[in-house]
Amino acid sequence: MTAVALAVTDGMPLFELSIPCTIFGPGNPEAVAAGYELTVCAPPGTQVGGWLRAETAYGLEHLATADTVIIPACDDAMHRPPEDLVTAVGEAHERGARIASICTGAFVLAAAGLLDGRRATTHWMYATKLAEQYPHTEVDPGVLYIDDGDVLTAAGQAAGIDLCLHMVRVDHGAALANAMARRLVVAPHRAGGQAQFIAAPVSQAVPRGQGHDGNDLSGLLHWALERLGEPLTVTDLARQAHMSPRHFSRQFLAATGTSPLQWLLTQRIHHARELLETTDHSIEHIAEAVGMGTATTLRRHFHRAVGVSPTTYRRTFAKERQWDAAVTQNGK
Structure with a gap:
């Protein structure tokens, strides 16, 4: 038997609680056959x-x-988790238990010291807060889940399903995990490295930083955002900022934390995501509109950044668009 314990405290949301119960609980015949025994x-x-x-x-x-041991989302990620829960999780880990969190449950693991020096994730809405409160944790908000051996963390809500199925896959192989996925009517495998679908409008992509010499680059960045479809170069940006390319690159890094070309690539990916979600334009058209040139180039960079192809990403949001249209139509 494999003993799975679900930690519950006041205010935890029902959805995250239901995920481990559904996958590892007695109501799942595959879990029973595999020897899982769930305790709440x-x-x-x-x-x-x-x-x-x-x-x-x-x-x-x-x-x-x-x-x-699985810890679902906290009631309030803005405050320190209950001390009795933090202590119990720490003791379980010391005795050799595998510890997994879902969504803001990562704050419990961090409070117990289990994420010190580790890479971890949580819901993208709380990633910055987690990194601020626990600076010794390498927070990655762009993935679905992270398996660090004896400590695992999942992003928000439905990513908990992916993490639990991943643990089943590790314990008993893909066949059992796939059987459970079929019963749940979910994708049998979404890789942990697949990006969370974070809303990042291009209009909000301009940082408020300044270079070392106090130059405010926000105007330049807005200018570049309006010209993403053009083949912009560092020289083009530097000329617009009235700097030499070398000096401009140093100032840009100081202001944004990244290089000019990497920033441009990120904004082009954000814009491509927006067009995939909101239009029926072809991949070729979108590639040209965001300055990628060809569909092949867009596919390569998009998959590297988001974790799925543009076509798969569009398919993910197709039903949401259909639902929004239906709601709008019914509201008329």
Whole structure:
């Protein structure tokens, strides 16, 4: 048997709680056949979802007896997690348990010191906060989940499904994980390195930094954003900023934290995502519109940055667009 313990405290959202229960719980015949035994652990009187009482015979101290401990999202990521939960998670890890978090559950792992010196992820909305509160953690907001051996972290909400299926795949192979995915009617495998679909409008992409000599580059960056379809070079940008290319590159790095060409590439990818989500333009047309030149170039850079092809990305958002259109139509 593989003992899986689910840590529950006041206010945890129901969706994240339901994921481990569905995948590892007794209601899943594949999980039972594989030898998973799920235990829900919570302090007395715990309420989840703001209204549902969690009645269980097991307290948080029972986490230390499990092979795998899963911590769903915190109630409030802006405040330190409950000390009894942090302590119990730390003790479970010391005794050899595999520890996994979903969404803002990463804050619990970080508070227990389990993410020090590690790469980890959380929901993109809270990634900056996690990095600020725990500077010894390398926070990567651009992935679905990260497997660091005995410590695993997942991004927001549905990425918890991907992480749990990944653990099943590690424990028992792809066949069992795929069988569970079919039962859940979800994709059998989304690689952990696939990017979270973070909304990043081009209009919000201009940083507020300045170069070492106080030059404000925001005007230049707005100018460049309006010309993403043109074959801009560092020389073009430097000329617009009235600097030499070498001096401009140094000032740009100081202001934005990246090189001019990398910044341009990032903005072109953001714009391509926006066009894929909101238009029916061909990949070739979008490649030209964002300054990539050819569909082949766009596909290569897009897959490297986002983790999926432009076609797959568009398909992901197609149903959402159809739903929005239907809602608009019905509202008339």
